[in-house]
Amino acid sequence: MANKKNKRWHGRKRGPKWANYVFVRVKLRNPRVKSLGIWNCRPIAGSSTWSQHSWGNAVDIGVPSLAYGDQVRNYLNRHKRFNIEHLLWRVENHYDHIHIDFRPNYTGKPPCA
Numbered sequence: 001m002a003n004k005k006n007k008r009w010h011g012r013k014r015g016p017k018w019a020n021y022v023f024v025r026v027k028l029r030n031p032r033v034k035s036l037g038i039w040n041c042r043p044i045a046g047s048s049t050w051s052q053h054s055w056g057n058a059v060d061i062g063v064p065s066l067a068y069g070d071q072v073r074n075y076l077n078r079h080k081r082f083n084i085e086h087l088l089w090r091v092e093n094h095y096d097h098i099h100i101d102f103r104p105n106y107t108g109k110p111p112c113a
Helices: 016-029 066-078
Strands: 034-037 058-062 084-088 097-102
Touching: 016 058, 016 066, 016 097, 066 084, 066 097
Parallel strands: none
Antiparallel strands: 034 058, 058 097, 084 097
């Protein structure tokens, strides 16, 4: 296993590699979380705007309880380096997982469409 201090990020802070990097960092501090996915080519529910998942620029993090989700949300909010544009938790359809996407958001039509 590589030395932790060699685990610095050396790329753009958005997209699927970044989403996975952030998830791994969250999991190291909050081991009961599960990745519910990065890629999903679809519009946002009830909208014609494409989800950031369509570009791999978002990750859904499953949590076992509301209290644990609050703990994970607090961890994410403390780390501005994660470059989070939107964090959805305890809003419609987001009571069992935390959705995060990264700035700047992609716009237009994704390659998967």
